[in-house]
Structure formats: C-alpha cells, structure tokens
Amino acid sequence: MSVGKNEPRRDGPAKLTGRALYLDDVAIPGCWHGVTVRSTVPHGKIKSISYDPSFPWDECVVVTAKDIPGKNLVALIEADQPLLADGIVRHREEAIVLIAHADRATAYEAAKRVKIEYEALPPVFDMEKSEKIFKSFLISRGDLDAGFAAADVVVTGEYRTPSQEQAYIENNAIAAYEEDGVLIVTGSLQCPYYVLKAMKQIFNRGEDKIRVIQTVTGGGFGGKEEYPSMLAGHAALLALKAGRPVKIVYDRHEDMAATTKRHPAVVRHRTGLTKDGKLLAQDIEVVMDGGAYATLSAVVLSRGTLHAAGVYECPNVRVKSKVVMTHTPPNGAFRGFGAPQTLFAVELHWEKIADALKIDSLTLRQRNIFKLGSTTATGQHLLESVGAEECLQKTVKNSKYAAKRKEYDRWNKNPKNPTWKGIGLSVCHHGAGFTGSGEVYLASRAGIALTKTGELIVLAASTEIGQGTNTMFAQVASDALGVPASWFSVETPDTHKVPDSGPTVASRTCMIVGGLVSRATKDLKRAFEAEHGRVPRTTAELKKAAAALCQGAPARRFEVQYEKPPDVTWDDATYRGDAYGVYSYAAIVVDLEIDKLTYEVRVRKVTTAQDIGKAINPLLAEGQVIGGSTQGLGWALLEEPIFKDGVMINATFTNYVIPTSLDTPPFEVILVEKPYSRGPFGAKGVGELPMDIPGPAVAAAVKHATGRLIPTLPQTPERISRALQ
C-alpha cells in the first residue's frame, strides 16, 4: 500500500539540485524575446501610437490589436477582456503593443521608443463608489426579520482585507512557435486547457492545430490560473508574425504590477444572538474589487459568498454580495479564492460578539459549530465527513489555548514586561472542488495508459506546481491497482497527450481528478483480471500482460469522465442546495507576542488541525498546511500591495514584504481524517484550506494582547501603534 505513506516527492530531487528547468532556462533554438508596452494611464482613449524613427524597427517584430487573426479576447467567463487594448485602456499596465527582438535588452530598449498618447478619462478606484457590478449574489435562509426580533443582542462589524500578490518563485513565462502547422504554446501555467480554449478564439484554430504544454512551473497559487491565457496569446501573436519561436518572460516588477492578485474586500456583519450566544440571524454584505475586467471575479465572489456565514448553523441568514469594476489591473484567482476575505470577517466578528455577550469566543463557537447533520446557509445538509468540532477540540487542546489565555492576561497586566502576549483562534470550512454545478459543467476526464512494453502512465491535465500532484497521482494509482507506486509515471500535461481533467485549482486535483485516476486504474485492474487472469506481480509479468492487453497497439488507454453524484442537487438560480460535494475543515491557534516599544509582532507558535478526509501523503499534506498557513500569516501581518493612481507602487520584493524562513514560526500540524465516501481513499481538498484563517486568528491574538480589535489586514506595527494611541 502506498496511500498514507510519505513517498518521496517525485519533483523534489530535480528542483533541489537545480536540474529542473523553468521556461527561461530551456534552450529553444532561434528564440526571440518578447516585451510588452503597457498603458501609463488608468483610463483613457488611445489617441496615437508612434514609433521613434531613429530606432531600427526593421530588426523587430511589432504587434498591436490589428494583428489578431480572430477575436481580440482573453476567453474566460465574460467576453470583456481584450488581449491587447484597442482604442481604450481601462487600467494601468494594460498591454497595448508587443515587440520581439533577437536580443532581450534591445527588445526592452525598443519598448521605450514607443510613444502612446491618451485622452484621459475619469477613473474609479474606490470599489464602494463603483457603479459597474460584474456579478452579485443573494443567499437567503429562514426569516431574517424574525431572527433579529427574537435576538437578545445584535452585533455589527465591518472588516477589510487587502489585495495580495501570489509571489510564486518563478515569474509568468510562456514561449510559442509553430511546428508542422501546429501552434505550440509552452510555459509556466496551471491550466493547459484554459489556455487552449483562449487560443482557439484568438487564432481561429481547431484543437488539432494548437498544442499547450506545461513546463516545470515555479508555483502558481492561482496566479497562473487565468493570466497565462493572456501571455500565451501575446507570445503566439509575436511568434506567428516573426515566423520563429518567441518567449515572453516577465521580470518581477512587471509580474507584480501587471498580473492578477487577490480581490480586496469589505465585509459587513449584523448578527443577532440569544444572550447565551446561540446564533439567530446573520445579515452579511460583501463587496469585492474586481479590477478592470471580469476575469474570474464571478466565481471568486461565489466562493466568498458561500463561505461568508462561516462554519456555523444559523436558522436565518442573508448574504448579499457583489463584485465591482475599478480601473485597476484585474484581480483574479488566489489560493482560497474569495473565502479568506469573508472568513476573516465572520471569524473575527466572534471577538466582537464575545465582548458584547461577555462569553469567550471559543464557547460561542462551540455552541454554533457545524456538526454531522447541520444545515448550511444554502440549505445543504452535512451528512458525512464533518470534522469541524474535532479540529477545534484538538487545536484548543494541543495549543493549551485556555491556560495560555489566562497566563497571558496575567503577563499583560504587568507593566514591567517588555511585550504583550496574545493567543487567538479561528475555525473554518472550505468547499472542495468547483462550486455548485461547476464539476458537472467541467465534465473532467482522466485516465491511465498501459503501453505494450509495460509502462503505466497517468494521464491528466492537472499540473504539478509544487504541491505534489505527480506524487499523489502515482500513490492513488498504486493502491487502486495494488502494485508499487514506482511502476507509474505521470504524463506531462500536454493537450495533445492528456485528456481535459479540468483546471488545477479549487483544491480539486486530489479529490476530483485523483478520484478519476483511481477509477480509471480500477478499469485497468479489471482488464488485467479478465484478460490476463490477475494483476501482474512482477515487472516481467507486467510486460507480458501488457503485450496481451495491447494486442499489437502501441498502448491502451483507460479513460473515465466525472459523474455527478445522484443525490447532490444545486440550483444556480436560487443559490440553494449542495454548494459543494463536501467541505474540508480547519482550526488554528496563533500564539504571538508584541514588542511594547516597536509594536513588532513575533508569532511564537501556530497549532492547527485540518480535516482533509485522508492524507494520501501525510508529509506532503503537512507541507501544504505549513506553506499555506505561512502565506496566510504573510497576508495577516506583512503583505499589502500599495496602489497609487491605479498602479501598485511597491511592486518589488524589497517593498512588498513576504515572510522569510526566519519569520516562519514553529508549527504543530494535526491531520484529522474524516473520510469522504466519494474522494479517493476518503480524501478531500487541502490546497487552499490552510490559507483561509491565519488572518482572523492573528487579529484575535492581537486583540488579546493589546485589547484593541483591528478589523483590517495586515496587522502591521503601524496599525497596532495607531490603535494604541
């Protein structure tokens, strides 16, 4: 058995030793360098584009919107975002002109010689003043007015979260070239079939004439979910016009300033409770800033909306949400996908309620938390795999939460101590897989190939972006067939080789695609049993059996497609029903200390229990939890993109501050395994869950330490200092 064991990560040694090559390090003979000329106004009409006549333009290839053979569109949910701005720009750093040259520095020099004149139009930067709504939702349960009428107390609060940069180790990078009439696009990306879909519309080509291949990818965190479709279109336009390979590799500043980030949000709560802390009514309003184009905003808002009421049963709930347009670079996918914003609000709001009711927030949570059989705001009955209470209980116990609250209260009373200490708590759920009917629409396929020489190859479009996909696939297939994991390889995501198993997002790769791989492998197992008499026990036997099963063909493929579980129902029109097939759960306790002189925060310890159904590879799962939580601590304490006139002015790692290893506290990770009957070996999602709630736990700990509730992230020394003045 391989599932449940810490199989070594398959991509580990090459990445550790530097043998793994990112796109910019891959030698592509004759490849030119592409660069982008971007808008310098947040909103305006393009009056003219002129080219410095003293520059040798004949050495370059130059592309504008006029060169697009098909639609000037980055196809995603709405058909609103142009591949290249044509006539009008709606945000700073919008791509207008592309240039390729044999020499990278000359290409950058050429970009400086393009002059674009604008007629300025008034921009909107404040999301609360925007009149253009990309999408809105309403969730309604019970009778809100009756709930408030019956309440002993009503507590209101407003919570704000900033944008966040994904800060993957490798910047966005794509190369394109044509080979035998096929347009090949290759690079750093999460979702090969998203890129394929976008390229079809830009170039009016069929799937047989476009091929998308992932290269070794240095992280994504959502930042390479939709943006690579834009970059692939740019590289391919240049490559086709130049008649040679062209690659575009962003540098860090350009990547930070121009590409997608987390949606900033404002969330308002009005909550009615009985005097002993039972929830009676939750009225929640969510506003998110989508930036200039819709990109994935509708689905980010959907997930944020569906998580806004938290992990608590409440009979009367209303969630009203909207995502609006501003003249800033479009926001997009980022680990957590809207949920961290709304979970920050609902979780930190407990501290306010605790003050109002004089009941501590742990007790309040325990009185309302989801249990087996609970019903969510959308009317979903939680019938299996509900680990919320167990996560809470284990986290509280292992962190010595209750004792430390008292100990720190005493410590904080002594003015001679150089610090304030605080300990804070949060709990959450995270829906695994696409929302509502999403998985049905995706109709993902995955499979396994047996070659006639006895190779076993997992076929999926799910990308390895550092999270352990390839290791996990081999482990799942290994147990499904009952042979060692080392017998399996995993095919490179290449749209001419692997089926469309959907995007590598939404904590779905293990639970959904891993499930498909498991099913396909079981089909192979049945074929071995029927046609060979049994599953081979040695590699020699595998070779013999493979020859028999393939019957002269080079390989035999076993592919399966996602099937909707019959008892899962969802209504997109009313937002009622089973919003997700299942939820993962997490609780976290953050223990921190604040310097009284400088207000600097040092996180001393993080304790977290996470119910992920089944850890296919516990060490990798723990790595996901520590990495995700640290990214959450960065958002909670350090990270804040600063915008001025619609552009990020701290778009460098010097001034956009992410945690270093020295800022990473000791972690205690407890994996809780409440199996999910439809996940492979019981597995649910783990990718995003750890990002969800370090923020509110930090803010609760800061409140415990200082007595001040700061309803805004990040909780910087500046904000803490101001709150204490």
Place this chain on the structure above:
Amino acid sequence: MRGDAKSMTVLSPRSAAEAVKTYAKVPTALPLAGGTDLMVGWNLGQLNGRAVLDLSRVAEWRRIKVVGDGVDLGSLVTHAQIQAHPVLRKRFPLLVAACATVGAAQIQNRGTIGGNIANASPAGDTFPALAVYEATVRVIGPNGRRAVPMSEIFAGVKKTTLKPGELIEAVFLPFPDQTPTRGVFRKVGTRAAQAISKTMFAGLIWTAKNGELADARLAFGSLAPTVKRLYAVEGFLRGRRLTDVSIAAAAELMTNDVSPIDDIRSTREYRLIVSRNLLIAFLKGEVK
C-alpha cells in the same frame, strides 16, 4: 532581468593606485564593491551602457587593521568580516550588531562597509553605529588623500560629498577614551531578515561617578535623508541626571534633528512614536 552586460564596460584595476588612476580617467564609471545594491539597478536595466569600476582585485582594501588608537576597516571589508572580528566585537559592539541586521547572510557575505557608505541610502544599516563611534571616512583621489568625518560624508538621499574620482579606501574607528556605560543598537524593519529599516537607533552614554551624564552620543537612521545625530538631545542631557523628567524633556527635542516622512515602507507617525519609545527606553536602561 533588463541588465545588458554586453552594453557595459568593466574596468578591473589590480591595486589601489591603479583604481584611482583608472577612475580618474573614467569618472562616470560606477565603483563595484560587493555589488549588493548595484545589482538591483543592473536588474532594472539602469546600468546599461555604463562603465563599471570593479574593485574586487584591490586586495589592500579588504583588510581590518588594529592600530594604536583605533581600527582601520578597509573599504572592501564585508559585514560578515566585521561580525567575526574579535576586537570589533569587544570595542564596537553596536557596529557588529548593525552588520548582523544587514539583509541576510548572503548580503552580509558580499556587502562591504565602503559600498554601504558610498551608496548613501537613508536606511544604511551601519550608519547610526558609525555616527556614534564618530568614524572617519578615509578617501583617496586624484588629489591625494583626505579624511571626512562621518557627520560630513552624506549630502542627501543617495548622495555623498565624495568628489569626482574619489574612492573610499577605509573607515577609521577611533577607540573611545573611556568605555561607554551603556550602548544599544536597534533596527526596526518589517520582518526578521531582508528588511529595509523603518527606523534605526544607536546610542552610547557615559555616566560620571556623581550620577550625572558625562556624555551621550545618539543617532537615528531612516528618519531623515541622512543619518542624524541628536545633537540637541545630547547637549540637553550632558551634565544632567537621567530621571523620568529629564528623559521626557530630552525626547521632546528629538524633532530638532530628525524629520521622518510617510513613504511606502512606513508612516511619519509610526517612525516618530517608535523612535521616541526607543530613545526613552534606552535612556532609562530598559532596552538591551
């Protein structure tokens, strides 16, 4: 990566004398010591077309020499070398502490004391310590040598008073006449490493036998275009006893010498509050 190596010229003198001669011939060249700041500009393409004066072969500037009345730090001495030197650790602990907060280990291994000064960032991590130790910057140029007190080396943000063709050959640290009663260096950045400081404090005090303050040297970095000694505070405190009243009054005088601003790293308000907290705690003996 926008730097274009082939557009640049690299000049590689093999001695101090040759460095001065070469620099005099090409005064527009950029001296390259550790390169930890220079490479940032290189990456942004800001150095394309420029000449670089690579000082890596000037071996005589890499040495730390203990002489009778102080220590002579060659300008190419790294932050890591300073931290490891026993005499510096004993006699100039504030400088050693400051060097340990520069960037992270990789930067400390490459970055040099001379490069740090020549770069003249308002947030230069070694400057408050150099200011309170009253270091002298020894300069060599086409017209010979001169010594510039630390208080006169900076002209503004990223600007020094070095004349065309002048290079820093060493930094001289005089031994204090008497061992300070108390000394503290404290950097306030945003994270535990690789942080640019929001404020930085270095302080030394000498208390007389009668309990009065014989002398104080106090300096802040990141609170003005250049490192600032708190001359008004120092003058006020000299000859007084350190009491809650005198310390509070002294702290009020801070803004005579510093003028922090709002920028993308912090706010004027925060910098002032925290700097005042540090100053008061240091004078009270509450910060180590």
